[in-house]
Amino acid sequence: MAPRRLPDRRVEDPPWIAGDSEDPGDPGRVRGPPAVPARLVVAADGRRSRLAGLLGNEAESRPNERAALFGYFRGIPAPADNRSVFVMNDRDLACSYPLVDGRTELVLFAEKSRVEGWRGADGRMQEFLKYFDGLPDAPPVTDAVPEGPLLGYGDYPSLIRRPVAGSVPFVGDAALSLDAMSGVGCGFALLSAQLLAHAFAGRALDAEGVRDGLDDYRQRFEKTVLPHAEGICGDSLVDKDEATRQRMFETICGNPELSQKYLALTGRMVLPAEFQRAFMRGLMARGSGAARK
Numbered sequence: 440m441a442p443r444r445l446p447d448r449r450v451e452d453p454p455w456i457a458g459d460s461e462d463p464g465d466p467g468r469v470r471g472p473p474a475v476p477a478r479l480v481v482a483a484d485g486r487r488s489r490l491a492g493l494l495g496n497e498a499e500s501r502p503n504e505r506a507a508l509f510g511y512f513r514g515i516p517a518p519a520d521n522r523s524v525f526v527m528n529d530r531d532l533a534c535s536y537p538l539v540d541g542r543t544e545l546v547l548f549a550e551k552s553r554v555e556g557w558r559g560a561d562g563r564m565q566e567f568l569k570y571f572d573g574l575p576d577a578p579p580v581t582d583a584v585p586e587g588p589l590l591g592y593g594d595y596p597s598l599i600r601r602p603v604a605g606s607v608p609f610v611g612d613a614a615l616s617l618d619a620m621s622g623v624g625c626g627f628a629l630l631s632a633q634l635l636a637h638a639f640a641g642r643a644l645d646a647e648g649v650r651d652g653l654d655d656y657r658q659r660f661e662k663t664v665l666p667h668a669e670g671i672c673g674d675s676l677v678d679k680d681e682a683t684r685q686r687m688f689e690t691i692c693g694n695p696e697l698s699q700k701y702l703a704l705t706g707r708m709v710l711p712a713e714f715q716r717a718f719m720r721g722l723m724a725r726g727s728g729a730a731r732k
């Protein structure tokens with residue numbers, strides 16, 4: 440599948456961002472300290488990017504049907520080899536991360552409807568621990584002592600912006616901030632910064648160099664990052680039925696090569712299309728194996 444291209448709306452940008460603009464309506468000027476001339480300004484100002492607002496780079500918002508709750512605890516025994524444990528439970532994902540000094544972080548990404556009734560700080564904590572207590576493969580939480588209140592969010596839609604607005608490239612969460620369950624935020628922040636650096640390597644920062652560098656960055660971003668974003672936004676919809684999900688994971692786990700590919704996909708080392716091709720081959724091999732029996 441060809442990578443999706445976000446609609447291109449060019450904004451006439453100034454070559455530099457200045458403070459104390461005399462024109463408060465000027466979208467390229469930020470009020471603040473005195474003017475700093477720059478040949479390239481990069482927007483790396485996070486999910487609520489103010490630069491995106493100033494440059495009219497509106498975010499496309501995609502629904503995320505899971506809420507997230509997390510907290511830090513003592514008294515939870517670390518599993519063998521100090522391994523993190525991830526339990527897929529129905530449509531939720533429960534994670535346990537052993538940390539240093541006997542602390543453990545518990546994280547739950549759960550369907551919103553499941554946690555909506557968990558009211559009040561104490562009630563929420565009780566329900567949260569009860570949830571982990573009921574998971575067969577999670578470490579025991581009977582003696583868990585919270586180190587503080589539960590943190591998290593009830594609604595965290597994925598936000599996707601154009602990687603370039605006018606003459607300003609966007610990197611990290613300013614460009615795309617996805618469902619935290621995917622665990623890609625810091626990785627994609629570094630990846631997008633690296634793509635930008637590669638796009639500008641060896642180019643002069645004159646008008647032509649900047650234009651070509653920005654175009655190169657946009658293409659790299661759309662080819663490398665957006666296909667993952669599509670898959671992650673799909674996962675956030677939580678609408679796969681249990682039988683389909685079970686079949687998918689049986690196919691993946693029953694085939695060592697496919698298991699490696701799946702790990703590479705979730706580590707964002709291969710593109711979704713490459714995994715999908717391998718998955719289709721795995722499905723066919725499974726089908727023909729079953730037919731032979």
Ligand SMILES: Cc1cc2nc3c(=O)[nH]c(=O)nc-3n(C[C@H](O)[C@H](O)[C@H](O)COP(=O)(O)OP(=O)(O)OC[C@H]3O[C@@H](n4cnc5c(N)ncnc54)[C@H](O)[C@@H]3O)c2cc1C
Pocket residue numbers: 483484485486489507591610611612613616619622623624625626628
């Ligand atoms: C609950 C939760 C759990 C997460 N878990 C993970 C995880 O397990 N793994 C993972 O990889 N990611 C995770 N993330 C996402 C991750 O935190 C972000 O993707 C990552 O921090 C993005 O980095 P960034 O540098 O683009 O943006 P940010 O970290 O938001 O940094 C932007 C910076 O710009 C600064 N800034 C903003 N405006 C201005 C201004 N006008 N002038 C100067 N500075 C400004 C801000 O102060 C901030 O320091 C999680 C997010 C949440 C909410």
